[in-house]
Amino acid sequence: MALSPLNQRRWRNFKANRRAWWSLWIFAVLFGISLCAELVANDKPLLVRFDGEWHVPFLRFYPETAFGGDFQTEAAYRDPEVQCLIMTAGSQACWDDPEGFLAEARDKGTVEGQPVNRGFILWAPVPYSFNTINDIGGAAPSAPDAQHWLGTDDTARDVLARVIYGFRLSVTFALVVTLLTSVVGIAAGAVQGYFGGWVDLIFQRVIEIWGATPTLYVIIIVAAIWRMNFWLLVALMVVFGWTSLIGVVRAEFLRARNFEYVRAAKALGVTDRVIIFRHVLPNAMVATLTMLPFLITGTIGTLAMLDFLGFGLPASAPSLGELTQQAKDNLQAPWLAFTAFFTFAIMLSLLVFIFEGVRDAFDPRKTFK
Incomplete structure (x- = not known):
């Protein structure tokens, strides 16, 4: 299906942003490798x-x-x-x-x-999985060598294999959480800003109460009752993270609801649903996309923090936060710290550059040559 002239202009603007364009390619290659982790490290x-x-x-x-x-x-x-x-x-x-x-x-x-x-x-290029206990013939963690290119952790598991699987886990988790929180947050903010009045007032009070809930304490309590897993942690993050976009979307809808084209659409009998999704929401997307890099990087950071503290995914999961915790506990093994740092730095930088390019492509005031 051919793109509309507006979307063609956005695509050209994104490609003209060389930093975003090359970041997209590099990230696509890295994420593609991680999606085929079973073929790369097994x-x-x-x-x-x-x-x-x-x-x-x-x-x-x-x-x-x-x-x-x-x-x-x-x-x-x-x-x-x-x-x-x-x-x-x-x-x-x-x-x-x-x-x-x-x-x-x-x-x-x-x-x-x-x-x-x-x-x-x-055999796979890396003949170890993320949970393979290796016979290294010495004390763990072991330094990088010809068999383990990034060394092993304190339980003799291959660090490179855990990074490949951990990269996939972190990015997938962040994308799923961001998608679900964005859908809920944008819908709630659109309703709140478009209708205003008592709807806006009641929503604001609910958000104030919900935002005051100590998220970390709730996750700790839930982790003490049930065994934490991927989807349970996604559900908790969505339940407490859906309010992150409401303020931006609400402000855009409060501003746009009084524009002449919205009043004209109402006078012509256009339904509120059509006005919200076809006329007002596209104009609010620039401000919404501005927040996406912070949501994705914040979600990855939150997952790493929970795993670092021991309240995230199980210890057997290929977690980058658990690798960071091992780096703290094994200062005599600097390769663990360097691996965790550069993995986070590369992953988060690429994501920020990509979404900056997406944000600028949707901004009609910016045009790249």
Whole structure:
């Protein structure tokens, strides 16, 4: 569907803002990688070819017996014995010396002069998931090395894998919360500002009471009663965050409700719903979009703060706030602090630049060359 001339002008203005345009591309690449985190960082192979058949372990459960083993439990693909079974199509000789057997099969294609039917294992670029406990052969956290590019945390989990999954979690959480709070806040502010009078007065008193509620205390109480999860935390953030846009939208509607074109529309019999959404709301979007960067970055910061304090998502979740808390507790491991800082700095800067470009594109007074 072709864009209207107005939206075409907005799109040209956004593309002309080079900082916003390049920030959008960089963020899209980073977020796209994080959306495919299971293909980028996983402790299960992406593909396994065994005995002429293909398997996708990162999507499906395969017992060890499927590869010639003895157990019905899921195959431990990082175990040299399981790798030996896969690479040699179930040869039982691998149980005696799995590492030596596997090395000889890989190098020569034969074991003791006998050919073997070698299998195939395709690993992700980062062969660890966010919750993989690694055998680092020393104390954790461990410094960056060839196996763990950003080191490990204090429970020997790969930091790079946790950053990839944590980036996706933080951005998804912020976008979902911002979308829901914006819908509720804009609708409430539009009704309050358009109708005014007693509607405006009652809404203002409700907002004053609701805004005085200690959000952090409520979240702490809820976390003590129920096990916190993603959607419960989203619901709490929306319940206490929907008032953030009401003031801006209300002011724009109070100003626009007395404009001549609004009075003319009312005189022609246009319904209030059409006037609100078609005539007044587009003019209020500039002020609304001005607040979006603060809402998104504030939501990411709130999630990190709650995880840092221990009242957010479970400790097993790939949280950037939990990584920051580990950096505080392990000052002898500066790579944790540097990773958390640069992850937040890059993510929040890109989002701010993008939404600044969106705001300016909707502003008819600004035109980029």
